[in-house]
Amino acid sequence: MIDPARPYGLDPQVALRREPFGALAYHYGNRRLTFLRSPDLVRVVQDLGRHDSVDEALAGSGVAPARWPAFRAALDSLAESEVIRAR
Template identity: 60%
Template sequence: MPPEHDLDPSRPYRRSPQLALRPEPFGALAYHFGNRRLAFLTSPLLVEIVEALDQQPSVEAALTASGVPAARRPAFLRALGDLARSGMIEQVEVAP
């Protein structure tokens, strides 16, 4: 995974507690109350993945559980990387 994604797909992530998602026909509006960033999630499947991240042991597992085909995974990983950089999703620290 290229480092510009700021996302480790082998690690668990979750939706930030400060993130609000407003459903829209195209996907959702995402607003982070902490840093006041607004993002457009332009895929209902991406919204589903973001909402289910904390139910899976890794980002890869979340993509698999949501049925993302291998050919589309790079695009979803880029989108999730953007969300990670903006603080909308965050890595879950696992106790050793």
């Protein structure tokens, strides 16, 4: 489970490819392909490395606080898939 007060970022072995629905994330290390089905989530994932915490990235990406629980759950899943990692 991610800690929203800690900094996270895209794993260096992951490539994002933008798509109309959001993005595809391919991890070259584990060969896992992950679908990010929201352009807003893609923006947050790309912004994680520029912020000192997950919550700062959510705020900085313009995500309404009411949506934060859903985004945290999605980020938990991305961390389990090794798309993002703690910095």
